[in-house]
Structure formats: structure tokens, C-alpha cells
Amino acid sequence: MSAEILCVGSELLLGNITNGNARWIAEQLAALGVPHHRQQVVGDNRERLMGAVREAAGRCRLLITTGGLGPTPDDLTTEAIAAAFATPLAERPEVWADIQAKLAARGRPVTPSLRRQALLPVGAELLPNATGSAPGMIWSPKPGFTILTFPGVPSEMRAMWQATAVPWLQGSGLAAGVFGSRMLRFWGVSESSLAEQVADLLESANPTVAPYAGAGEVKLRLTARAASIAGAEALLEPVEAEIRARAGMACYGRDDDSLASVVLEQLRRRGQSLAVAESCTGGGVGAALAAVPGASDVFRGGVIAYANTVKHQLLAVPAGILQTWGAVSDPVAQAMAEGVRRATGADWAIAVTGIAGPGGGSADKPVGLVHIAIAGPDGCGSEGLRFGASRSRSWIQALSVGEALNRLRLQLLAI
Amino acid sequence: MSAEILCVGSELLLGNITNGNARWIAEQLAALGVPHHRQQVVGDNRERLMGAVREAAGRCRLLITTGGLGPTPDDLTTEAIAAAFATPLAERPEVWADIQAKLAARGRPVTPSLRRQALLPVGAELLPNATGSAPGMIWSPKPGFTILTFPGVPSEMRAMWQATAVPWLQGSGLAAGVFGSRMLRFWGVSESSLAEQVADLLESANPTVAPYAGAGEVKLRLTARAASIAGAEALLEPVEAEIRARAGMACYGRDDDSLASVVLEQLRRRGQSLAVAESCTGGGVGAALAAVPGASDVFRGGVIAYANTVKHQLLAVPAGILQTWGAVSDPVAQAMAEGVRRATGADWAIAVTGIAGPGGGSADKPVGLVHIAIAGPDGCGSEGLRFGASRSRSWIQALSVGEALNRLRLQLLAI
Numbered sequence: 001m002s003a004e005i006l007c008v009g010s011e012l013l014l015g016n017i018t019n020g021n022a023r024w025i026a027e028q029l030a031a032l033g034v035p036h037h038r039q040q041v042v043g044d045n046r047e048r049l050m051g052a053v054r055e056a057a058g059r060c061r062l063l064i065t066t067g068g069l070g071p072t073p074d075d076l077t078t079e080a081i082a083a084a085f086a087t088p089l090a091e092r093p094e095v096w097a098d099i100q101a102k103l104a105a106r107g108r109p110v111t112p113s114l115r116r117q118a119l120l121p122v123g124a125e126l127l128p129n130a131t132g133s134a135p136g137m138i139w140s141p142k143p144g145f146t147i148l149t150f151p152g153v154p155s156e157m158r159a160m161w162q163a164t165a166v167p168w169l170q171g172s173g174l175a176a177g178v179f180g181s182r183m184l185r186f187w188g189v190s191e192s193s194l195a196e197q198v199a200d201l202l203e204s205a206n207p208t209v210a211p212y213a214g215a216g217e218v219k220l221r222l223t224a225r226a227a228s229i230a231g232a233e234a235l236l237e238p239v240e241a242e243i244r245a246r247a248g249m250a251c252y253g254r255d256d257d258s259l260a261s262v263v264l265e266q267l268r269r270r271g272q273s274l275a276v277a278e279s280c281t282g283g284g285v286g287a288a289l290a291a292v293p294g295a296s297d298v299f300r301g302g303v304i305a306y307a308n309t310v311k312h313q314l315l316a317v318p319a320g321i322l323q324t325w326g327a328v329s330d331p332v333a334q335a336m337a338e339g340v341r342r343a344t345g346a347d348w349a350i351a352v353t354g355i356a357g358p359g360g361g362s363a364d365k366p367v368g369l370v371h372i373a374i375a376g377p378d379g380c381g382s383e384g385l386r387f388g389a390s391r392s393r394s395w396i397q398a399l400s401v402g403e404a405l406n407r408l409r410l411q412l413l414a415i
Numbered sequence: 416m417s418a419e420i421l422c423v424g425s426e427l428l429l430g431n432i433t434n435g436n437a438r439w440i441a442e443q444l445a446a447l448g449v450p451h452h453r454q455q456v457v458g459d460n461r462e463r464l465m466g467a468v469r470e471a472a473g474r475c476r477l478l479i480t481t482g483g484l485g486p487t488p489d490d491l492t493t494e495a496i497a498a499a500f501a502t503p504l505a506e507r508p509e510v511w512a513d514i515q516a517k518l519a520a521r522g523r524p525v526t527p528s529l530r531r532q533a534l535l536p537v538g539a540e541l542l543p544n545a546t547g548s549a550p551g552m553i554w555s556p557k558p559g560f561t562i563l564t565f566p567g568v569p570s571e572m573r574a575m576w577q578a579t580a581v582p583w584l585q586g587s588g589l590a591a592g593v594f595g596s597r598m599l600r601f602w603g604v605s606e607s608s609l610a611e612q613v614a615d616l617l618e619s620a621n622p623t624v625a626p627y628a629g630a631g632e633v634k635l636r637l638t639a640r641a642a643s644i645a646g647a648e649a650l651l652e653p654v655e656a657e658i659r660a661r662a663g664m665a666c667y668g669r670d671d672d673s674l675a676s677v678v679l680e681q682l683r684r685r686g687q688s689l690a691v692a693e694s695c696t697g698g699g700v701g702a703a704l705a706a707v708p709g710a711s712d713v714f715r716g717g718v719i720a721y722a723n724t725v726k727h728q729l730l731a732v733p734a735g736i737l738q739t740w741g742a743v744s745d746p747v748a749q750a751m752a753e754g755v756r757r758a759t760g761a762d763w764a765i766a767v768t769g770i771a772g773p774g775g776g777s778a779d780k781p782v783g784l785v786h787i788a789i790a791g792p793d794g795c796g797s798e799g800l801r802f803g804a805s806r807s808r809s810w811i812q813a814l815s816v817g818e819a820l821n822r823l824r825l826q827l828l829a830i
Contacts, residue, residue, distance in 0.1 A: 013451050015442030016625060019434050022456070027430030036428050037463055039456035041437070048452060055470075181429075192526050195487040202488055210425055210459070211487050213568070221431065276698070276719065282705020283691070283698025286719040290697020293773055293808055301725040304691065304701040306716035310759050314718070314729065344725050358708055388521045390546060392570070393708055 002035040003174075004060045006052055008067035008077050009152055010043040021066045021154060028161060032175040033225060034062070044068060049080035057084075057145050062174055064165075067152030069134035071113045077149060078137070082121040085141035089119040092126065099133045127164050132156040138168060146172075177225050180232025182254055184243060186218040187406045189250040194218050197246050207235050209243070215398045249413060252406070259405040260288040260295075266412045267298045267348065274408075275346035276302035277315055277336035279327065279353040280370060284401045300344045305336060305353075315339030328353050328365050333373035333382040341375045349375040350404045351382075356396045361389060370400045374408050383407075417450040418589075419475045421467055423482035423492050424567055425458035436481045436569060443576060446638060447590040449477070459483060464495035472499075472560050477589060479580075482567030484549035486528045492564060493552070497536035500556035504534040507541065514548045542579050547571040553583060561587075595647025596638040597669055599658060602821045604665040606633045612661050622650050624658075630813045664828060667821070674820040675703040675710075681827045682713045682763065689823075690761035691717035692730055692751035694742065694768040695785060699816045715759045720751060720768075730754030743768050743780050748788035748797040756790045764790040765819045766797075771811045776804060785815045789823050798822075 005025050011017050022039050029036040037060070042048045049068070056063045068077030082089050096118035103110050117134045120126065127136035127148060134156075136149040148165055150157040169175040186194060191213040195202060198220070201209045207224035220243060224235035244251050253262050267274055276285045282304055289299045305311040308322055317335040325331045337351035354370025361367035367389040373382035385403060387396050420440050426432050437454050444451045452475070457463045464483070471478045483492030497504050511533035518525050532549045535541065542551035542563060549571075551564040563580055565572040584590040601609060606626055610617060613635070616624045622639035635658060639650035659666050668677050682689055691700045697719055704714045720726040723737055732750040740746045752766035769785025776782035782804040788797035800818060802811050 012438075013441055013454070014445045015438045015440070016627075018438045019454075023427075023430045023433045025430070026428055030429045037458060037460070038467070039428065039434075039454075041454035043452060045452070052453075183431075190523055190526075192486040192528050193524065196526055196528055199488070210489060212426060212431075213485075221426070221429070223429065275725075278698065278701070279716075280705070281702065282710070282714070282716075283693065283701025283719060284705070286693070286698025286721070287696065287702050287812075290695070290699070290719075290721065290771075291809060291812065295697070296721060296775075299697070299721050301694075301697075301719035301721035301729075303718055303729070304698060304705075304716035306701070306705065306711060306714050307759075310690075310716040313760075314716075314758060343729060344722075345728075356705075360711075386520075386522060388517075390517070390520070392546070394706060395546075395570070397702075397706065 002037045002060050003029055003062040003064060004037065004056050005039045006056060006063060006065045007039070007041045007152075008044065008049060008065060009041070010074070012041045013043045021152065021157060024154070024158065025064055025066070025161070028166075030179050030181070030223075032166070032169055033177040033179050034169060034175050044074035044076055046076050046080050046083070049076055050084040053081050053084040053147070057142065061144060061146070063145070063147045065147065065149045066157055069117065069136060069149060069151045071111075071116055071134070075116070078119060078121070081139070081141075081147060081149070085121070087121045087123065087141060090122050091115070091118045092120055093118075095120070095126065095135055102133055127160055129156055129160055130163065131159055136160060138164075177227050178229055178232055179223055179225055180229055180236055181221060181223040182236055182240060184220045184222065184240065184251055185253045185257055186220070186247060186250045187216065187252050187259060187402055189218060189247065191218045194220070194247065194250070198243055201239060201243065204239070207239050209239065215395060216402045249410060252409060258288070258292065259402055259409060261292045263405050263409050263412070264289065264292055264295055264298045266409065272298070272347035273300050273345075274298055275300045275340045275344040275349045277340035277349060277351040278302070278304050279306055279311070279336070280356045281352045281397050281400050281404075282306055284397055285350055285352060285404055288401050288405065300346045302340045302344060302349070311336060315343065326365065328355055328369055328371055330371055330373070330382045330384060333371040334375070334380045337373040337375035337382070338380055347377055348408065350408055351375070352400050352404050354396070354400055356393045356400075357389065358393060368396050370396065370403070372400070372404045372407055374411055376411070417452045417475050418444055418477040418479060419452065419471050420454040421471060421478060421480045422454070422456045422567075423459065423464060423480060424456070425489070427456045428458045436567065436572060439569070439573065440479055440481070440576070443581075446594045446596050447581065447584055448592050448594050448640060449584060449590055459489035459491055461491050461495050461498070464491055465499040468496050468499040468562070472557065476559060476561070478560070478562045480562065480564045481572055484532065484551060484564060484566045486526075486532055486549070490531070493534060493536070496554070496556075496562060496564070500536070502536040502538065502556060505537050506530070506533045507535055508533075510535070510541065510550055517548055542575055544571055544575055545578065546574055551575060553579075592640050592642060593644055593647055594638055594640050595644055595651055596636060597651055597655060599635045599637065599655065599666055600668045600672055601633040601635070601662060601665045602631065602667050602674060602817060604633060604662065609633050609635070609662065609665070613658055616654060616658065619654070622654050624654065630810060631817045664825060667824060673703070673707065674817055674824060676707045678820050678824050678827070679704065679707055679710055679713045681824065687713070687762035688715050688760075689713055690715045690755045690759040690764045692755035692764060692766040693717070693719050694721055694726070694751070695771045696767045696812050696815050696819075697721055699812055700765055700767060700819050703816050703820065715761045717755045717759060717764070726751060730758065741780065743770055743784055743786055745786055745788070745797045745799060748786040749790070749795045752788040752790035752797070753795055762792055763823065765823055766790070767815050767819050769811070769815055771808045771815075772804065772806075773808060783811050785811070785818070787815070787819045787822055789826055791826070
């Protein structure tokens with residue numbers, strides 16, 4: 001019952017464009033509950049296209065193609081598919097009439113090459129294209145194998161998918177059941193140690209649980225298959241609860257949550273406000289907070305204290321502390337946090353000062369050393385973290401932003 | 416002599432992520448002159464992975480895989496490739512030592528599951544991973560067929576490609592000839608109007624010129640093929656000069672330049688400093704500047720004046736101006752720029768205040784309205800820009816950051 005996607009276009013093989021169509025169709029198939037095991041990309045080449053179609057016919061029940069339906073000589077998809085099953089092409093008069101009508105409505109000339117688009121294999125059903133000129137087809141060249149073809153233009157492909165492919169898939173019985181999915185988000189745990197904590201669940205067949213790692217963040221995707229959305233949710237619920245129980249506070253949220261959105265929500269519930277004082281992140285913590293819609297009822301702003309003079313002048317970090325301890329130190333991080341809390345009147349403050357590299361490190365204070373302070377109504381604490389000198393500047397900055405937000409999150413949870 | 420790309424990961428089949436790795440590698444293969452005829456995606460499934468590898472071995476000379484090298488049970492790539500050619504795996508002690516050393520440097524626990532990453536097929540060569548824990552391999556399981564494996568994490572994959580795969584491809588004779596390439600970067604011109612300005616050059620065969628568009632930025636990639644690097648450079652030089660002459664000041668840089676790095680370099684040459692005052696971008700301009708290594712000799716920092724009280728208290732924006740004109744206005748943008756210039760002692764200041772949405776807009780001041788001010792030794796100017804209410808919050812923030820930096824760039828060029 002499985003499906004494959006075949007995207008046709010030399011521009012994909014040259015790396016000129018990203019294959020957004022494959023991702024979009026993959027998402028749709030998952031949502032419809034159609035199992036999907038393989039994607040392929042081939043160029044505008046008749047022989048390779050025929051080969052790919054024949055191989056797919058031996059493996060899957062449903063082949064979805066994008067691209068190569070247009071009027072130019074390198075648009076070969078329909079022709080190659082017909083040839084792969086030794087079936088002749090025939091012109092569909094209604095398609096040719098439709099193409100001419102659309103061009104007339106746009107005041108465009110009708111060129112002879114456009115007529116190629118009205119050719120479909122004998123026996124194929126039309127997959128209408130309401131907006132563009134190239135239609136697709138629904139064709140079963142052999143029992144138990146159906147091909148759906150779409151143009152490569154994303155807007156046309158998507159409209160045709162919704163209007164015709166979805167009802168066809170549901171009617172054909174290929175879209176059996178529905179998939180429901182949740183993404184759980186973690187900070188402060190490595191992918192490997194999280195995977196060990198939930199090793200038995202990674203083996204589960206329904207729901208499936210799969211780990212992903214990003215820049216400091218780890219995610220688990222839970223996907224359940226059921227007859228209805230409610231059934232899928234009922235399968236997901238206990239697995240999510242079990243994972244949350246095992247992972248504890250490392251699980252910070254779900255789906256569209258970010259560390260920033262979670263922290264903002266924690267403070268919003270308390271009616272408290274937040275400010276930031278940033279050195280090595282240069283505004284990255286503030287930008288992460290400002291990325292969340294509605295941040296303004298909690299986030300006041302703060303100071304980008306990149307130069308030491310700014311730490312001193314705008315945050316009142318004493319010159320003596322800067323001299324004695326150096327800018328990357330707990331006393332300076334704490335003075336920055338307290339300084340910005342005082343200057344903005346915020347209830348809470350996050351301060352970050354560190355060495356993002358690649359220059360500026362020493363044996364004592366290597367690249368990747370970052371001090372993070374959190375100041376709140378009950379005082380101020382800080383810690384020095386070592387992210388490792390082998391990390392890139394952007395990676396150290398991203399980890400610093402995440403760690404700073406996560407520390408405030410954990411502190412608020414503990415109160 | 417052709418290459419194929421095989422990307423491994425159920426997240427690709429579920430449509431959770433776009434296959435950016437395939438595009439990036441495709442671009443690199445094109446730049447190296449390696450013909451590339453097919454891409455495939457399969458999930459974390461041992462049998463299907465083995466099947467895809469065996470099929471590729473019958474078709475191509477070089478197979479490049481991404482993904483599935485990590486420590487979790489669904490990371491199956493190395494194991495499946497070895498099984499496809501009935502070759503046993505053996506632990507590489509130097510890899511296991513390297514993994515333990517990296518974790519120790521980061522203060523992370525060494526978990527047993529990580530040891531799987533030190534297993535490679537007997538006879539395979541190591542493809543080192545300088546930043547992450549999972550190495551890849553270079554392996555020829557049969558004559559005339561070589562597999563290169565990479566992790567799915569884009570930053571690790573790209574670093575490994577540049578450090579090891581490129582020299583290997585050149586040394587192996589698979590990369591025939593030399594490709595030289597430059598990426599020219601533009602701001603303040605649309606992709607379509609830039610494409611019209613250089614329409615004749617887009618038809619050129621050597622060098623080729625191809626346009627790309629990002630978030631506000633437009634790029635042209637120039638790629639020349641020649642017998643030597645010097646030969647490729649000689650072909651690129653006049654085409655770059657011609658494009659720069661046509662595009663004028665819209666071309667802000669090349670290759671690794673960013674608007675932030677160009678502005679920092681302009682100021683560095685003058686021995687001048689810069690500060691920022693940000694409202695709707697929340698620190699995004701500062702973070703863009705801090706992302707550039709060595710920013711500290713020019714960038715002093717500034718104030719994230721998200722709340723009006725912070726605009727007033729830290730930047731001395733008069734309460735009367737805020738009340739009369741509103742926070743999103745030219746007078747407030749200018750008062751913010753002058754305020755942060757005064758507070759930090761910087762020679763130049765950028766201020767941004769706007770409505771990033773989705774809430775907060777009105778008929779008079781819609782979502783997407785952003786005022787940008789530049790203050791310098793000779794005074795202060797500002798302008799209100801409308802990015803359009805249909806844009807997302809993150810898009811409006813990114814355009815605001817780029818526009819603000821570009822305005823200072825143009826002003827410095829004009830002096």
C-alpha cells in the first residue's frame with residue numbers, strides 16, 4: 001500500500017532549487033495515513049525517467065510525480081511514463097480547448113508547442129489544473145499500481161492535490177486511517193542519553209517515537225496511526241506522559257514552543273517582566289524573545305553590553321570588578337544582570353558574557369567559556385559553562401542563548 | 416563517472432524537514448564538475464536502505480549518503496551499507512578515543528551507545544568529523560564504486576565535505592577540470608529586476624550566472640570551468656566586473672560577506688565605532704553584528720528598547736515625543752539613535768522601531784511599518800518603510816535588520 005514520490009527536473013540535480021515539493025507531498029501523505037517509503041529525483045532525461053518509473057512500479061502501489069509537464073522540449077514526464085508501459089499518447093480535445101481558453105483570457109498567444117500538453121496515455125484519467133495550463137493525470141498502467149502526475153510549480157501542484165488527489169486517495173482506500181503527530185522538545189540532555197532513557201519506546205510500532213537533534217536542542221517526534229484523529233490522540237497521550245515522566249524538566253515544550261516562548265509564558269502567568277544584558281550574544285537572547293508574538297507584555301528590553309565601557313556606563317558594572325575578574329566572570333555576569341534589572345525595573349534579568357571565538361581565548365579562559373547570570377526578586381546567581389573551543393562562533397552563541405533561557409525556565413519551575 | 420545522493424531519514428519521508436542537504440551537495444557536485452543523475456530518500460529502515468545502496472552500486476560510480484550515522488538505534492546507515500556488501504564492521508579505536516575526548520572537553524557523560532559510532536566496515540577509510548562525534552567513511556566495496564557517508568547535521572556535513580571530500584574527489588579524478596565560483600550578494604533590488612539587468616549573462620555557458628533569492632537578499636552565483644584555478648578566475652573576473660557595473664551599489668559583497676561584516680569593515684577602516692537601539696528587532700541588529708568574528712573593535716553594543724519605558728529611561732527619548740508621535744515614528748527613531756550614540760559614545764548609531772505583528776497594527780500604522788534612523792558625526796536622518804502586513808513577524812524582523820544595516824552602508828559609501 002506504500003507510495004513513492006518522483007520529482008523530475010535538472011534544476012534539482014544542479015542544486016539550483018530546494019525540493020520543497022517533496023517535503024510538502026510527504027507531509028500530506030503522512031496526514032492522510034498513506035505510508036511513504038522512498039523519494040527520488042531524476043533530471044529531464046527520457047531513459048532515466050523511464051527507468052525510475054519502471055523500478056517504482058515494481059516496488060510500490062502509488063507513484064506521485066512532480067515536474068516535466070510543461071510545453072518545452074525538456075518536459076518529458078508524460079511521454080516517458082507512457083513509453084515505460086509501451087502505451088501510445090492521444091490528444092484530449094477538452095484539454096487543448098481549455099489551454100486555448102486560458103491563454104485567450106490572459107491575452108497570451110497560443111503557440112503550437114502548448115498542444116503537447118494535451119497528450120495523455122490512452123486510458124489515463126485527467127487530473128485537472130485549474131490555474132495553470134499543464135494538467136496532470138491519474139493512470140493505472142497495470143493492476144495495483146497508479147501514477148498521479150503534477151506540474152512542478154508549487155502553487156499549481158498544491159491546488160491540484162487538494163482539489164482532486166485528496167478525494168481520489170480517500171475514495172481509493174489508499175488513505176487508510178489518519179496519522180497524528182507531536183514533537184516534544186528538550187534542552188539540557190544529549191540525543192544519545194535521551195535515546196537511552198526512552199530506548200524501549202523507540203522500538204514501539206504505534207505510536208512511533210523518533211529522536212532528532214538541532215543546535216543544542218533535542219526533539220522526539222511521536223506519530224500514531226488510527227482510524228480517527230481522536231483515536232490517534234488517545235494513542236499519543238500516554239506515550240507523551242511516559243516520556244515527560246522519564247525526562248523530567250528536560251522536556252520544555254511541544255510542537256511550536258520555543259525556550260523563549262515558554263519562559264515568556266511562565267512570566268506572563270506570574271505577571272512579571274524580563275530584561276536582558278548581553279555581551280557575547282550581542283542581542284541574540286533579546287532577538288529570541290522578540291521573535292515570539294506578544295512578547296511585549298513581558299519582555300522590556302535591555303542592554304547589549306558588548307564593550308566594557310557599555311557594561312560600566314549603562315549597567316553600572318564597577319570598573320574594579322571588570323579589572324579584577326575580567327569581563328568573562330561570575331562577578332561581572334551578576335553585576336550585568338543586577339544592573340539591567342535596576343535600569344529597566346524588570347522583575348527578572350538574564351545576563352550573558354563569554355568568549356565566542358575564534359579569537360580572544362586563553363589557557364585560563366578558553367573560547368567557549370560563557371558565564372550566565374539570572375537575577376530575580378530573591379537575588380542573583382550565576383555559573384560558568386564551557387561549550388568547547390572546537391565549536392564555531394555561531395554555535396557557541398546559539399548554545400549561550402538557549403542555556404540562558406533554559407536556566408531562567410528551570411529557576412521559575414523550582415519556585 | 417556519475418554520482419548519486421542518498422539521504423537517509425524518516426523525518427524526510429514524513430515531511431518534517433526539507434532536504435537542504437541534497438541541494439547543497441548537488442550544488443557542490445556541479446561546482447566540482449561531477450555529473451549527478453539521481454537523488455534518493457529512504458527512511459531509517461535497514462532493508463530499504465540496503466536495497467537502495469545495492470541499486471545505486473549497479474548504476475553509478477560514486478554514492479554520497481547523508482544521515483543515519485548517529486548513536487541511536489534508528490541510525491542504520493553504516494550497518495546497512497556494510498550488510499549490503501556482506502562486510503563485517505570493526506571498531507576503530509582512534510574514533511572511539513576521539514568521541515570520548517570530545518565529550519570530556521564538553522563535560523558531557525560518555526554513554527555506551529556512542530560507541531556504535533566507532534564501527535566502520537572492514538576496509539573503509541575514515542572521513543573525519545572535526546566538530547561532531549559521528550565520523551563518515553570513504554569506502555569502495557567493489558571496483559569502480561565508492562561510497563562517501565556524512566552525518567545529517569548540515570554544519571558537520573558541510574565542514575567534512577570541504578575538509579576531506581573535495582580533496583578526495585579532486586585527487587580521484589572524479590572531479591574533471593576545475594570549477595571556480597563566486598557568489599555576489601545584493602540588497603535593495605528584487606530577484607526579477609536584477610535578472611532583467613543581467614538577462615544576457617544568465618544565458619552564458621562559461622561562466623554560468625544563476626540567481627538565488629533569500630530573505631530580502633538576492634545572490635548571483637558565477638561558476639567558471641577551466642583547466643586551472645587561475646584560468647577559472649580569469650573567466651570570472653570580467654563577468655563580476657560587468658555585473659557590478661550594472662548593479663551599482665546594490666551589490667554589497669561577495670562570498671562570505673554579510674551586510675554586517677561589510678558595515679563593520681567600512682567603519683574599521685575609518686577607525687569609527689557603532690551602537691544600536693532596537694525596538695521591534697529586539698536585538699537582531701546587534702546579534703547580526705556580533706555574529707561577525709572580530710566585531711568588538713567596532714561594535715560597542717547598545718540598548719534593546721522594547722518597552723517605551725526603556726526608550727525613555729535608557730535612551731532619554733522624551734516622553735512628549737513618545738506621546739505625540741507614538742513609538743513607531745521618525746522622531747522616536749531619531750531620538751533612539753541619538754540617545755544610544757550619546758549613551759555609548761559611539762561614532763555611529765542605528766535605531767529601529769516598528770510593528771512586526773501579527774498584532775499591534777492600525778489603519779494608520781499597519782503591521783510591517785518600520786522606522787529606521789541613522790545617527791552619525793554629522794547628524795541624524797530617518798525613514799519609515801512599509802514591508803507589508805501580509806509578511807510574517809520573522810520576515811519583517813529579518814528585513815528590518817537588513818535594511819537598517821544597508822542604510823548605514825549606503826550612507827558610509829556616500830561620504
